[in-house]
Structures are given as C-alpha cells and as structure tokens.
Amino acid sequence: MTFVQIVPNLKLNAAKQGMEGYFNLARKLKNTKVVDRVNDDMLFLLTYMAAISTADIERNRIFDYAGRQKEYEASKYFKQIYILASKWGYEYAKACKYISQKLKDAYLSKLFGRMANILSSGEPEKNFLKQEKITREEIYSNEYERCVESLKKWTDGYTALMVSVNLVVTIILVSVMIYNIANIETIAFLIVLLTLTICGLALYIIYKSAPAEKKVHALGRKSKEQEQIRFLTRILLPLGTVSLIALILLGTRPEFILLGVTSFTLPIGVLAMIDDRKIGERDSSFPAFVKTLGTLAGTTGITIRSAMENLDMETIGCLKPGVEELHMGLSMGLKSRLCWDKFIGETGSELINRCSRIFTDAVELGGDPAEIGDIVSSSSLAIVLLRMKRQLVSSGFKGLAIILHAVMVGLLIFVLEIISKFSGLVSEMSESYMSMEGGMNGMSGIGMSMFNVTESLPILYKLTFSVIIILTISNTLVVKIVEGGGNYKLFFYGGLMSGISGLCMILIPPVVSRVFTFEI
DSSP: OOHHHHHHHHHHHHHHHTHHHHHHHHHHHHTOOOOOSOBSHHHHHHHHHHHHHTTOOOHHHHHHHHHHOTTSTTHHHHHHHHHHHHTSOOOHHHHHHHHHHHOOOHHHHHHHHHHHHHHHHTOOHHHHHHHHHHHHHHHHHHHHHHHHHHHHHHHHHHHHHHHHHHHHHHHHHHHHHHSOOSOHHHHHHHHHHHHHHHHHHHHHHHHHHSOBOOOBOOOSSOOHHHHHHHHHHHHHHHHHHHHHHHHHHTTOOHHHHHHHHHHHHHHHHHHHHHHHHHHHHHHHHHHHHHHHHHHHHHHHTOOHHHHHHTSOGGGSGGGHHHHHHHHHHHHTTOOHHHHHHHHHHHHOBHHHHHHHHHHHHHHHTTOOHHHHHHHHHHHHHHHHHHHHHHHHHHHHHHHHHHHHHHHHHHHHHHHHHHHHHHHHHHHHHHHHHHHSTTOOOHHHHHHHHHTOOGGGHHHHHHHHHHHHHHHHHHHHHHHHHHHOSOTTHHHHHHHHHHHHHHHHHHHHHHHHHHHSOOOO
C-alpha cells in the first residue's frame, strides 16, 4: 500500500472513531450561550496568544497552548479547532470557519471568521494576533466604560427605589394608626413581599450592568492578609453561627443579634478591605514592572534573572518585597515556575496571576522579552485604568449607600416608636375617661379607638424588623456589586450595615421616649 493510499485510510479511521465526539462538539457549540456581562477573558486570551506567537512557534502549538488555558471561557473553542485540525484532518482555516458558523456570540463568530481568512491567505499569525489583541483592548475599554456609565445611572435609580420603599412602609405604619384595618397581617406580608421583590429586581439589574472582573486569584498560596482571613473565617464563622443560634433560641432582642453579626463578621471584613487595597496597589505597579523587566532582558539579550539584578527596585513600588524574594529564589537556582508561583500567590491578584503566566510562558517558548513585556504591560495597564474609572462611581455610591441605610432604618424605627408612644398615650386616656362617669360618649369612644393600635403593635414591629433585614442585606450586596473585588468584602459591608441597623434600634427608642413625653 502506497503512502497516498495510507493517508486517506488514516483520516477515514480517525473520522469513524471520533464521530461521536464530533457530534458532541456540534451539540456543545449549538447550546453555547452568549455572555451578557462584559468580561476580560478574551482580552487576556488574545494577549496570551499574541505573546507566545512572538516566539515564532508553529500554528498548531499556538492553538494547542491557547486551548489549554482553561481559566478563559473561550479557550475551549481554540481547543476544538486544534482537535479538528490535528485529529480529524481539517485545515486550520476551515476549522476556524466551521467554529465561527456554529457560535452564537457575535464577537467570537467574527473573530474566528477573520482568523479563517487570515490563515487561508498565508499571513503570519503573529501580526494578526497582535493587531487583534489591540482591537480587542479598544473594544473591551469601550464596553467597560459604557457599563460604568450604565452602572452610575442605575445606582441613582437604586437610591430612588430604596427611598420609595421606605416611604411606602412609613405611610403604611401611619395609616394603621389612623384607620382601623382588620387584615393587618395580610398587608404586612404584602409589604414585606413588595420590598423583597423591588430590592431583588434592583440588585439583578445592577449586577447585569456591572463589569464582570476577577480581582482576587483562587490559587492555593495566598497573600498575608488572605491567609489571615482564611484563619479567622475558620474560627469566627462557626463560633458566630453557634452563638447567634443560641441568642435566637434564648429570645434575645433583634438589635443585639444584629450587633452580634457585626462582631463576628467585621474583623474578617476589615482584613478583606486591607487586602483589596493592597491588591489594587500591586496591580497599579505591575505594568511598569513587567515592561521594564522585559525591556532590560530584551535589549541586552540577558535572562530574566540577570535582568532583575539591573532592575531599580525603588521604581516598582509595593511589589519590591515580592520581586526581591523572586530574584533571590531564581539566583539560588530554584525552579523558575516555583519561584513565580510563590510571587504570584503572595500578591493575591488575579491580574498579576494572568499577566505573569503569559509573560513567563512566552519567554520560556523563546519570544522576545521586550516585545512580550510591552504586550503584557499594555493589557494590564488598560485594566488598571478602567478600574480607576469604576472606583470613581463606587466610592461616591458607597458613602451614599451607608448614609442612606442609616437614615432609612432610623426613620422606620423613629416612626414606629412614635406610633407606639402615641398608642400608649391614647390607651391611658381611654382608660382615664372610661373610669370617669359619663366622661366619654359614643363618638369620643370611637375616636379614641381609631388611634389605639396596641393590638397591632407586635405585627408592626415584625413588619419593620423584616424590612430592616431586607434593606441591610440589599445594601450590603449592592455596594459589593458596584465596587467589585473579592467576595470577602461582603463581611465588611454586611457587618457595617448590621451594626448600623442594630445601633439605630438601640439608640432611637430612648431618644423618642425623652423627646415625646406626654402628661395626662
């Protein structure tokens, strides 16, 4: 059998053996959903491909390496292209064209379509990927800025919705005092349901408007603050859960339970905020570091370890301790991958995690460090600048949300305590007049009973407390969504909002009692 006869038979056997996988692939592509929220996965995946292509490696290796990056959602499509080309005998241009026709995502479909045309024309992948990375960077920046503008408008809408909800609950409380409402339980349930629905809808809209970005990595090695957070969560959360359950079973007043939540969550949240601030500082210093390091290694033709010896450590800001340890490990002859893993893990940053791995992988493949450093620095700097724009919106809204929460909770408790005091006064007046012979006629009795809501007070207290809990949870989540960052920040805002609610419930009733004192 000749070679010409063997090749078609091999293709035919491979096609028969992989037919089931082929149809599974088609079904997966058909069921692929479009991602609504803007995220940076494609930007970093194209950055990775542009960086490794500087090593002038073969086309199949570019697609193979891109398909291995499982942290990116779109990497599976490059893996499918690689499988179509390497196992099923497709040309890369035809494989890209096939994938582009099956995808519902408009950008990915057009990307693979352009890639098919470029590959069929014979143009080097290096030029296409570098230009496509620049284009994606501009697209991502524009999409991110639009999301930030939309987020700014929806935060204003959220504030208006919360004020409206608070006004509705206040009107209901006052109406119960004025009118003798028979089905107060049903009305209270509907008000709680309405508050929950409005808060949930507002949170969903803001969540969909906010850019989706991952700031904290999920590696085993953590930063110093993240290790402390992990230690505290293993101690405080179980202890707090048991303590709060015990307080509830003992019938402790709700305000003290809320303060208990604060005492167990706020220490974790404070560490989370410190870690978030330090990650932001490290991310801001990284673009200059990686570009300088790549330039030193590329222009002088030395290794990364040697380039670190010539690096001015004073110019890299808060990355200095980590870079010094990295340089020390490399100088001692330790494995480069282990040294970089330690450096990445202790920064706690997902941005540094992605960009450092792109940089080291491309350099190890033989790419130009100067060009790679420029590519990685450009993408990381774009992310840092966009986060600064988001921070302008989140910092103002964060302060407003905290103040608004205190005002709304305080107003609800203030109105409820006035109603309680007024109802008690009416009850005393009613008893006083009833004890006087002929002191109250029928009409005055009816008038007194209209303002007597003593029997409804327990339901009103439950209604008010339920609304306060919903507002506390909602305001905690909305600040975290708008600001972004790690999920541990929820402990800070949750503890802060719970503490504000508990303090309002403790401090306002005595103030109302002293201010509104009536003598009969």
